[in-house]
Structures are given as structure tokens and as C-alpha cells.
Amino acid sequence: MFTEVKQTSKPLPQLVSEEIEKLIVLGEFKPGDRLPSEYELAQRLGVGRSTVREATKALVSRNILEVHRGNGTFVCEQTGLVQDPLGLRFQPDKKRLGLDLCEVRLMIEPEIAALAAQKATEEEIARMQALCDAIEEKVRRNENYGALDQQLHTLWAACTRNAIMPNLVPILSQAIPLFIDITKRALQMQSLRTHQAVVDAIRARDSEAARQAMRVHLEDNRRSIEALPDDDS
Amino acid sequence: MFTEVKQTSKPLPQLVSEEIEKLIVLGEFKPGDRLPSEYELAQRLGVGRSTVREATKALVSRNILEVHRGNGTFVCEQTGLVQDPLGLRFQPDKKRLGLDLCEVRLMIEPEIAALAAQKATEEEIARMQALCDAIEEKVRRNENYGALDQQLHTLWAACTRNAIMPNLVPILSQAIPLFIDITKRALQMQSLRTHQAVVDAIRARDSEAARQAMRVHLEDNRRSIEALPDDDS
Numbered sequence: 001m002f003t004e005v006k007q008t009s010k011p012l013p014q015l016v017s018e019e020i021e022k023l024i025v026l027g028e029f030k031p032g033d034r035l036p037s038e039y040e041l042a043q044r045l046g047v048g049r050s051t052v053r054e055a056t057k058a059l060v061s062r063n064i065l066e067v068h069r070g071n072g073t074f075v076c077e078q079t080g081l082v083q084d085p086l087g088l089r090f091q092p093d094k095k096r097l098g099l100d101l102c103e104v105r106l107m108i109e110p111e112i113a114a115l116a117a118q119k120a121t122e123e124e125i126a127r128m129q130a131l132c133d134a135i136e137e138k139v140r141r142n143e144n145y146g147a148l149d150q151q152l153h154t155l156w157a158a159c160t161r162n163a164i165m166p167n168l169v170p171i172l173s174q175a176i177p178l179f180i181d182i183t184k185r186a187l188q189m190q191s192l193r194t195h196q197a198v199v200d201a202i203r204a205r206d207s208e209a210a211r212q213a214m215r216v217h218l219e220d221n222r223r224s225i226e227a228l229p230d231d232d233s
Numbered sequence: 234m235f236t237e238v239k240q241t242s243k244p245l246p247q248l249v250s251e252e253i254e255k256l257i258v259l260g261e262f263k264p265g266d267r268l269p270s271e272y273e274l275a276q277r278l279g280v281g282r283s284t285v286r287e288a289t290k291a292l293v294s295r296n297i298l299e300v301h302r303g304n305g306t307f308v309c310e311q312t313g314l315v316q317d318p319l320g321l322r323f324q325p326d327k328k329r330l331g332l333d334l335c336e337v338r339l340m341i342e343p344e345i346a347a348l349a350a351q352k353a354t355e356e357e358i359a360r361m362q363a364l365c366d367a368i369e370e371k372v373r374r375n376e377n378y379g380a381l382d383q384q385l386h387t388l389w390a391a392c393t394r395n396a397i398m399p400n401l402v403p404i405l406s407q408a409i410p411l412f413i414d415i416t417k418r419a420l421q422m423q424s425l426r427t428h429q430a431v432v433d434a435i436r437a438r439d440s441e442a443a444r445q446a447m448r449v450h451l452e453d454n455r456r457s458i459e460a461l462p463d464d465d466s
Contacts, residue, residue, distance in 0.1 A: 061291040086400045100395045162333045167319045
């Protein structure tokens with residue numbers, strides 16, 4: 001199962017982490033599986049334990065492995081999914097970044113809504129409605145609903161049955177709270193209305209109405225970013 | 234500039250890497266900058282050198298820092314940009330993945346072409362044409378043109394003046410060679426024609442024609458993935 005790694009120009013720990021990654025890609029270890037112990041890996045790969053330890057750390061920092069203290073090292077469930085892989089937090093001009101994100105989301109999310117209208121199950125539609133209601137409750141209590149908002153958009157993405165969408169949408173939406181002051185009452189009320197319009201269109205299996213409702217929702221967001229002062233430092 | 238990190242529930246190296254990352258996000262270290270030496274960082278952060286070393290390694294593996302041997306540690310130019318952040322290589326069903334990627338690209342890239350028709354400079358249009366010509370040359374010599382193909386799509390993305398597109402498009406297109414046998418002559422000829430049609434429409438500043446030409450190009454790709462056998466193992 002393991003091939004012994006040989007020293008080439010690459011550092012040994014990198015070779016070991018590539019070897020472990022390859023075994024995950026090939027499906028020999030699956031999400032949720034526990035890896036053999038450090039000692040066993042070292043023996044099978046013909047390297048020292050400190051090399052295995054270093055290789056493991058590199059894979060942990062890339063969300064491929066996770067360490068459960070006292071229980072061993074496991075393959076992550078969402079293997080290789082990285083927070084903020086586009087380096088959005090390193091973009092200096094936050095207002096421009098917000099507008100650029102809106103532009104990308106306006107290409108993708110209306111189409112997601114249209115597909116969701118065709119493919120969502122009754123159970124998924126019930127979950128959307130529950131999330132809308134929970135967001136309304138948060139707004140009423142003046143609490144932050146950012147996490148619920150992201151869950152709703154990710155659920156819509158999952159309804160497309162496209163394996164990439166539910167990974168892509170959180171990447172594009174996680175940065176939004178950086179720009180939009182979701183404590184602004186007017187925007188909150190707009191969001192409640194437009195979220196509900198998307199869910200209603202999906203429930204009615206009306207793709208075109210879902211696409212339009214999502215477009216209106218995202219354009220509300222865009223306008224509130226456009227209204228920010230240009231000097232955001 | 235540095236705040237001393239204090240032990241909380243998180244491991245010390247993680248606190249140190251978060252501290253360094255924060256300084257990059259805040260712009261105190263910019264892409265291409267050299268970090269202070271390990272010794273200096275250890276002193277300023279009030280930790281041991283081995284902790285600094287471990288923190289640095291974690292940031293290197295996330296493409297935030299890079300080590301130039303004998304020359305120090307630098308902030309990456311494309312800070313935090315991660316290869317395959319969607320974990321595409323871990324998806325077991327490659328054919329389905331290919332079709333899902335086409336679906337996402339069909340949402341984004343026709344709009345990119347339309348924006349490029351409005352915003353590309355003459356110099357960019359000349360570079361597009363040069364890439365088309367170079368791809369044609371590769372095809373004539375029966376050589377792999379995958380890297381040039383990706384450069385062309387990334388150039389189109391850059392012409393939108395949207396900071397996210399040139400990071401997003403390579404993520405979505407890098408996996409394509411996994412599915413499409415670009416040695417197939419018919420697909421190669423199609424690609425040459427449809428790439429040229431996109432460039433011609435951009436040169437003519439015709440957004441609608443550019444959108445359509447890109448759609449045709451991506452639908453050719455999709456059809457050749459659909460034609461693959463279902464059992465791709």
C-alpha cells in the first residue's frame with residue numbers, strides 16, 4: 001500500500017506528505033478514516049518518526065488531515081477544503097473587493113436559484129424556510145445572522161446537485177460581512193423579503209422567478225457596498 | 234509592531250502563525266517583503282525559535298510565506314492563493330466532476346468574455362492573439378497545450394478588472410486536463426476555432442458575440458466529457 005519514499009531534490013517530509021495525499025486521492029484512505037500510527041507510518045515509509053510528524057503537520061494545515069488528541073490522526077471530512085483560498089483577506093481595497101465579489105456572485109447565484117427550483121427536495125425546501133424564519137428571529141432580536149445567512153446560501157448551492165457549488169459559494173460569501181454593515185435596519189428588512197422571495201419561487205418550481213429573486217437580493221447587497229465611503233481605511 | 238503572543242487553549246505555533254498572518258493582512262508586511270530573521274521574530278514574539286520555525290512552516294504550506302534558501306523567508310507574491318482549494322482532486326467520480334466544472338464555468342466564463350470585450354486593452358488583445366497562435370503551433374506539433382490554454386482563460390479573466398476572476402478561473406480550469414483527452418484531434422480543431430472566435434469578438438468590442446463564442450467553446454468541452462465512459466476507474 002505504501003511505497004517507500006526516496007530522497008530526491010525535495011525535502012523528505014514533503015515527499016512523505018505527497019505520498020499520504022496520494023493515498024487519499026486514490027481512495028485508500030477515505031474522509032473520516034484514521035491513519036496508521038506515526039510509528040507504523042514511519043516503518044512502512046522507511047523514514048524517521050519526526051519526518052512523519054512534520055509531514056502530518058503540513059497536511060493538517062492544509063485541511064487534509066486532522067488530529068484528534070489522544071485518538072490519532074484522521075482524514076478530514078471536507079478533505080482539502082481551504083478557508084479563503086482566493087486570499088481575499090489579503091486584498092487591500094475592501095470596498096472594491098466587495099463589489100468584485102458581488103459581480104462574481106451575480107453570475108453564479110441566480111443560476112443556482114434556477115437549478116434549485118428544479119432539483120430541491122421537499123425536505124430541503126422545508127430547511128430553507130426554517131433558515132429564513134431563524135434569520136427573521138435573529139433580526140427581531142437584533143442579533144448577528146451572518147452564519148445563518150451563509151448556511152442558507154450554501155443550502156441553495158447544495159440543491160443544484162453540483163459537487164462544486166457548495167464548496168464555492170461559502171468562499172465567495174464568507175467575506176461579505178467585512179463590508180456590509182448588516183446591522184443596518186433597511187438592509188436587514190430587504191434581505192428578509194428577498195430571501196423569502198427566492199424560497200417562494202423554489203417552492204413554486206419557478207426557475208425564472210427564482211433567478212430574478214436572487215438577482216434582486218444580490219443587487220441590494222451591491223448597492224449597500226456601493227454606498228460605502230471610498231476611503232475604507 | 235509585534236504583540237507578544239500568550240498561551241491560550243491554542244498551540245503556541247498556531248498563535249504565532251496567526252500573529253504573522255495578521256501583520257500581512259494589515260499590510261505591515263507586503264507581498265515580496267522579507268520577514269525578520271527567525272531569531273528576531275522569536276525575540277519580538279517572546280517565544281522560542283523552534284516555535285517560530287514551526288509557525289513559518291505552516292504558513293509556507295498555505296502559500297502565505299516562502300523560504301528562499303540562504304536568503305530568508307518572504308511573503309508570497311500571490312499571498313494565500315491555494316492550489317485546488319476546492320479539493321477537486323479528492324472527488325471520486327471524475328466524469329461527474331468534469332461535468333460539474335463545466336456547469337460552473339458556463340455560468341462564469343461567458344460573462345467574463347462579455348466584460349473582456351468592453352474592458353480589454355489593445356495590448357491584452359495582442360497577447361490573446363499570440364496565445365491563440367502559440368496554441369495552434371503546439372497543436373500542429375502534436376504537443377500538449379494545456380498550460381497555454383489555461384494562460385488564455387486566465388488572461389480573459391484578468392481583462393474583467395475584477396480582482397477575483399483571475400484567481401478563480403485557474404481553480405476551475407486546472408482540473409480539466411484530468412478528463413478531456415486533448416490529444417483528440419477533433420476537439421483540438423474545435424478549440425482553435427472557438428478560441429479564435431472569442432478573441433475576434435473581443436477585438437470587435439462585441440460583448441454579445443464574445444459571450445456566445447465562449448458558450449460554444451465550453452459546450453464543446455462539455456460534450457467531450459459527456460462522451461466519456463461512465464466507469465472511469
